[in-house]
Amino acid sequence: MASLENSLKTVVKVFRRECHRVLESEMTTIRGADSMLIALQLVMAEANKTETGEFTVALSDVIVTWQRLLREKLHLPLSDSAHPENYDIIRREYDSFLKRTNTLDLIDVSRMYQQLRAESDPDEPLSSVELLQFLSGGVESSTDCLQTPSSHDCPQTPSRNTSQYSLQVQGALRRLFCSYLELLVNTRNDLALAQVLDAPCRGLSCVAFTNLKRQARASGTSLFLAAVSFVRAIQLGGKGYAPPDSHPLRGHLKGLSDFVRFTDHLQELMGETPDPSVAGEKLVSVIRAALVKGLSSEHPVLAGAEGVACDLKRRMCQILDAQRGAACDSGISPARPKVHAINHATAYGGRATVKVLKALLDEEALSPPCRNKAELLYRDQAPIDAIGETCILTLFRSPEAPTGCSPQALRQRVQKRAKPKVSGHVIRSQFACTYGEEERPLSRVLRFPTRGGLEGEGAAPFAAAECEKGSSASSLVGQRVPLGSRGTNIRPGAAGDVGEACKRRRVEEEGEVERQPQKKRTLGTGVPRRPGKSGDRAAPAKQKLISGQSKLTSFFRV
Structure with a gap:
């Protein structure tokens, strides 16, 4: 195993030394085995969404496609297993994903080694079969023997569970540290941004990541550039250049501003510190302080972050000493800044720090793959609740923007059908x-x-x-009703018997009644009688006008 690790380091070292000859960007980073598998899972889920509409993929399908991809890229004979569905599309999209994120996998690095190696370099330090065993997890590493056995090997105890939890915490924290450092080297790596966008918690949930992803696709840029462009337009843009209030990222302005401000601070530290070792220590310390902010002294994340930070600082110092020793042994003096260059110390310090960070990230890419593929690909939440690391597939499973032709949800359709129809006149x-x-x-x-x-x-x-409206029916004529009785409607069938003569006679009668003086009602003997007496129940009672009744009556007459 030691010889295999040394062979991988030799391949990557030669690639970094001569990569400027074949690559357009010097900021290209390398994807390890776990990162390659996560990228393949996202590509397969995207292909399934195009075919079936569901952004998901089974673990068995990922493993089968993974084995075929490794053998095909390494030019090894394929197994007798069935051909994965849509494999040609998946392979094409996988290569496109690597190019879009400015990354290379270990197989591409091994292939470029054959073109870039010098005469003094070994001919073939790593065979295709050995690389296949390493990427597929068939080779045990020296660090696996030091880890706690799994739950299938021995019964779990409280102390063993605590040790396993601490290992998971350290692994998750190490991924977050390296993702922040990788964004300083390669800002086009979308997977690195997805891991640290809401770590620590900034209120940027899956909805914010969905809106950011759609904005990046619309503008044809990376996720990091889309976030920085939006925040810069808000900060520096005038009234006519700032995004409108209806912009989908307006609701996440605070969280995105905090994220961009934090990355700006890291870039300033990297550029303003000439010594790479001091700059690396500052970067790791700032990231650690942000991850453990607000946690108690007894929280396991605090101890795990302290251990990961110390390990990264020590490793960066060792890498810097090795680079200085290699420069002295070669007999070539290191490049020095030009005197006429503006802010030459900042530019020189930043380039030296980036060189150390790339060497550190290359070593992380050579780490052995995770044995538990289900935990790596389908973990719903990271073991650290305080940091908020989320499954990558869950973040990228965001739905597309709704269109007018999309069907309604099943619940809405059922409620619409179950609603009873109202019959008759309700109001x-x-x-x-x-x-x-x-x-x-x-x-x-x-x-x-x-x-x-x-x-x-x-x-x-x-x-x-x-x-x-538009009816040719004549007006209806009311019948005489005694005072105090309730009026009833005339049926519509009687409207045909009424003519113009009836209408004129009705108007004349109403005018005569209005002109007649009001008289008191009398009995047959001529003696006036009050309507309130109980003796005369047959006669209709007199109705007194209440205040405003005459005005209301005249209003309805009109």
Whole structure:
């Protein structure tokens, strides 16, 4: 195993030394075995969403496609297993994903080694079969023997569970530290940004990541550049250049501003410190302080972050000493900044620190793959609740923007069908008690007594007819009703018997009644009688006008 690790380090070292000859960008980073598997899972889920509409993929399908991808890229004979569905599309999208994120996998690095090696370098330090065993997890590493056995090997005890939890915490924290450092080297790595966007918690949930991903796709940029462009437009843009209030990222302005401010601070530390070892210590310390902020002294994350930070600081110092020793042995003096360069110390210090960070990230890419593929690919939440590391597949499973032709949800469709239909007229007038149920609302007739007929012997008839628009039916004529009795509607069938003569006669009668003086009602003997006496129950009682009744009656007559 030691020889295999040394061979991998030799391949990567030669690649870093000569990569400027074949690569367009010097900031290209390397993906290890676990990162390659996560990228393949995302590509397969995207292909399944295009075919079936579901952004998901089974673990068995990922493992089968993974084995075929490794053998095909290493030019090894394929197994007799079935051909994975949509493999050609998946392979093409996988290569496109690597190019879009400015990354290379270990197989591409091994292939480029054959083109870039010098005569003094070994001919073939690593065979294709050995690389296949390493990437597929068939080779045990020296660190696996020091880890706690799994639950299948021995019964779990409280102390063993605590040790396993601490190992998980340290692994998750190490991924977060390296993701922050990788963003300083390669800002186009979307997987690194997805891991640290909400770590520590900034209020940027899956909804914020979804909106950021859509904005990046619309502008054709990376996730990091989309976030920085939005925040810069808010901070520096005027009234005509700032994004509108309806922009989908407006609701996540505070969290995105905190994230961009934190990354700006890391870049300033990296550029303003000439010594790479001091700059690396500052970077790791700032990241550690942000991850453990607000945690108690007894929290396991605090101890895990302290151990990971010390290990990274020590490793960066060792890498820097090795680089300085290699420069001295070669007999070539290191590059020095030009005197006429503006802020030459900052530029030189930043380049030296980036060189150390790339060497550190290359070593992390050579780490042995995780044996528990299900925990690596499908963990819903990281073991650290205080940091908030989320499964990558869960973050990228965000739905697309809704369109007008998309069907409604099943619950909405069921509720719409289960809603009972309302029959009849629910909202009725305050005078609905005077109308019959069998009459239509457009043929209603309102009957109100006239002012002159309230105290007369017989009240003058009054009827207000409501006819439909465009109807040729004649107006309805009300019947005489005794004072105090409730009026009833005339049926619509009687409207055909009424002519213009009836209408004129009704108007003349109403005018005569209005001009007649009001008289008191008398009995047959000529003696006036009060309507309130109980002796005469047959005679209709006199109705007194209340305040405002005459005005209300005249209003309805109009």
